[in-house]
């Protein structure tokens with residue numbers, strides 16, 4: 001047995017003694033797909049960020065949130081390594097796959113393949129402003145082509161039984177959002193979307209980077225609230241700039257759901273408050289440390305399958321806030337997890353640097 005195996009085992013035994021169960025049983029409890037999707041709180045699709053390791057980690061912190069994958073293009077789904085691109089752990093349910101494309105036939109085929117993989121929802125990206133995506137005639141530029149988006153939705157709906165949804169902006173470039181967003185919604189609603197996620201700012205397709213396009217165009221929550229008021233029968237999810245769970249909770253009075261992106265990824269400790277605050281359900285684990293310990297069996301399994309430790313722990317860096325040792329935790333992971341042959345003992349050592357805190361949930365609500 002290597003030093004790595006030994007150390008991770010000690011942590012596993014300590015966890016089992018303390019909680020009376022193995023940490024991977026935490027994961028086993030919620031592997032079933034929910035029948036009806038609850039979109040009250042969603043974690044946004046984020047390229048390079050919400051990969052399957054990230055989603056597994058987030059699921060340890062919230063059982064209820066609907067979690068979105070990174071965007072996958074139809075080209076990748078149809079011609080790429082499907083198991084690598086689409087495979088995911090059943091523990092991630094409920095999980096929505098986001099597709100990028102604008103060819104109804106290719107989208108329908110991709111949606112069917114994704115449904116067979118077990119995803120709970122297919123979401124079409126009508127919000128990404130990158131040049132590459134524009135060249136492919138998909139993403140945010142489709143805000144100018146509502147009928148084509150309607151055809152895409154209808155084709156996907158015909159192909160699958162799971163819900164088909166769209167994530168869009170309030171408009172692009174010179175469009176008047178009051179007209180563009182409402183007309184767009186009418187068209188895709190007729191095509192049969194189950195829900196619409198609205199990133200409440202325009203995309204400026206010329207001259208702004210994708211990153212600036214998430215900061216510079218002003219947010220307009222009022223418009224999204226009015227859209228919901230005009231479509232009481234359509235599930236509307238608000239996205240963009242939601243920084244706290246309290247803000248999410250306040251918005252839920254006017255819309256059906258809230259989608260959090262950067263705040264959820266960069267400060268994942270927030271997710272431990274989602275189930276109690278937004279769903280009135282118990283938090284899945286008693287502390288942030290417990291969530292990180294529950295990741296260890298997953299890490300062992302993934303490393304055995306060839307993953308690198310850093311690919312998993314990079315998503316965990318922001319787990320602790322305002323706890324003595326949080327900085328040392330980050331530093332240890334950042335320097336040690338990138339080393340060749342780094343194993344789960346690295347995260348065990350990093351956790352040992354963080355003071356135990358029983359008050360995680362109290363400060364998460366703040």
Ligand SMILES: Cc1cc2nc3c(=O)[nH]c(=O)nc-3n(C[C@H](O)[C@H](O)[C@H](O)COP(=O)(O)O)c2cc1C
Pocket residue numbers: 044045046047048049070071098125126127128167199214239240241242259260261262263
């Ligand atoms: C790193 C990163 C990657 C993103 N990738 C996608 C993507 O693949 N698909 C998508 O619809 N939006 C993507 N977005 C946008 C987010 O889903 C979300 O709409 C945006 O960040 C605004 O929400 P926020 O203010 O809560 O972060 C990405 C955002 C970030 C920060």
